[in-house]
Amino acid sequence: MKDQxxxxxxxxxxxxxxxxxxxxxxxxxxxRYGKETDTAAGIAQLAAxxxxxxxxxxxxxxKDAVLSLxxxxxxxxxxxxxxQRVIEYLAYFAPDGKMAGMTNDNGMQLITFPAxxxxxxxxxxxxxxxxxxxxxxxxxxxxxxxxxxxxAMIDLQGxxxxxxxxxxxxxDRVAVSGKDVQEMLKIPPGNIQWLSxxxxxxFRQERIPKAGDTAGIFASLTAKGLIxxxxxxxxxxxxxxxxxxxHLMPSMYLTLTSGKGQSSGKTNIAGFSxxxxxxxxxxYIDYNADDIEIEAVSSATIHEYVKxxxxxxxxxxxxxxxxxxxxxxxxxxxxxxxxxGGALKPGLKFCSNCGAKIS
Numbered sequence: 300m301k302d303q304x305x306x307x308x309x310x311x312x313x314x315x316x317x318x319x320x321x322x323x324x325x326x327x328x329x330x331r332y333g334k335e336t337d338t339a340a341g342i343a344q345l346a347a348x349x350x351x352x353x354x355x356x357x358x359x360x361x362k363d364a365v366l367s368l369x370x371x372x373x374x375x376x377x378x379x380x381x382x383q384r385v386i387e388y389l390a391y392f393a394p395d396g397k398m399a400g401m402t403n404d405n406g407m408q409l410i411t412f413p414a415x416x417x418x419x420x421x422x423x424x425x426x427x428x429x430x431x432x433x434x435x436x437x438x439x440x441x442x443x444x445x446x447x448x449x450x451a452m453i454d455l456q457g458x459x460x461x462x463x464x465x466x467x468x469x470x471d472r473v474a475v476s477g478k479d480v481q482e483m484l485k486i487p488p489g490n491i492q493w494l495s496x497x498x499x500x501x502f503r504q505e506r507i508p509k510a511g512d513t514a515g516i517f518a519s520l521t522a523k524g525l526i527x528x529x530x531x532x533x534x535x536x537x538x539x540x541x542x543x544x545x546h547l548m549p550s551m552y553l554t555l556t557s558g559k560g561q562s563s564g565k566t567n568i569a570g571f572s573x574x575x576x577x578x579x580x581x582x583y584i585d586y587n588a589d590d591i592e593i594e595a596v597s598s599a600t601i602h603e604y605v606k607x608x609x610x611x612x613x614x615x616x617x618x619x620x621x622x623x624x625x626x627x628x629x630x631x632x633x634x635x636x637x638x639x640g641g642a643l644k645p646g647l648k649f650c651s652n653c654g655a656k657i658s
Contacts, residue, residue: 304364304412306350310334313408315341319355320369326560327374329391329401329408364412367393368401373559373615375608376570377419380491380552381426390414390609416609423605427551427575428598434579435541437595439525444508446591448516449525449539450495451483456535456543457493472540474532477513484508491549494582497574501586542595546582551575553601557608559618567618570608573601 308316315338317330324330342355350365351357357365371391379386387403391414400414441449455475463470484507486493488500499507508516517533520526526533535543556570574582578598585592607614 303415304360305409306348306361306364307404307407307409308345308348308350310406310408312341312345315345316350316357316365317369319345319351319357320365321357322366322369324369325371326564326566327391327558328369328371329374329389330369363397364399364410367391367395367397367399367412368410370394371399371560373557373612373618375555375557375615377423377605377609378552378554378556379423379426382550386422388419390416390419392612392615396612420602420606420609423553424602427553427581427601428578429602430578431597431599432579433581433595433597433600434545434577435538435595437538437542437593439523439593441520441523441591441593442589443502443586443591444512444516445519445523446498446593447484447495447502447508448480448513449520450493450498451480452526452533452535453539453543453546454483454493454495455479456540457547460544460547472534474529474534476532477510477517480513481510491552494546494549494574497549497552498584501572501584542582545580546574546576549574549576553605555605555608557615557618559615561619569618571604 311334313330313332314334317324317328318338319342320330342351343353345351346353346355349358350361368391370393372394373392374389375392376389377386389401391399391401393399397412398414398416400411400416400419402409402411439449452475456470456473459473460470483493483495484499486496486499488496490496517526517528521528521533525536525539527536528534551574553573553575554570555572556568558566558568560566572584572586573596574584575598576582581596581598581601583592583594583596583601
């Protein structure tokens, strides 16, 4: 982009930029999170980079970028894990409509002004695709404990499939016990090969269900049609077995988080995570407190979400409410697809059910 400003700084210098910005930092400013103990040394290093002069006055060409980050009223963070690398990008939205971007580059912070949101969107498009096709229809509303047990059962079925594929045989539908699930959930968080490990990572502040809890969780999942029971053992439903087959080898994870600063000093947060096993195999995960929504979606749907939260300030403005008022605001924005009648999530321009474009 013509006239785009780029400069790279150490994370500890974010706090120094906040101190010399000359303004009161907003609740979501990244300058609040830098840890710097020697301001004079930091100013000297920033001056050597041409970001400020020896006295700490920000240079004219960097001033708009620094003020946009200092006064940011909202942000959107994209965290994308691929087999080759981890990408972390944040777009900060200033009150005057300007945007600054910040990319984590091997621990250094690359600041770009104006924000390269279109470049980030293109990177997401090239990485996950923009197909409107989804391999299966799947949707479930669970709590955290149900999600962990269900994902562990998917992984146990996946293990059976991988073993039989290696032997050139047809995989059977496995029957598992509470003990089997507990063993699966012992895998450390962050192991991207297993769905249950990914969910344990997402819910790392929550306790994994204990052995005595699994019977009640199995009953709940059975009532929701996600598993079946035979005596004291449990198996996935037909639809869940297909889900397990399609997510045998998750390859990428995408997490989007948006925050809107409030006058109270608090920050309202919205976002989602997505597990990607192929161009047509994406699992959308939305969680709020103990309510978890899991849905098989198209890559076009995820791309549209990313585009909306990176470019549409009206979506961020809708977050400018107290948490107790948020559900009412969301309900007012709810619409339905004219093609299939499916409910549309706010901000989407494509129906996540049939793929129809919404005008």
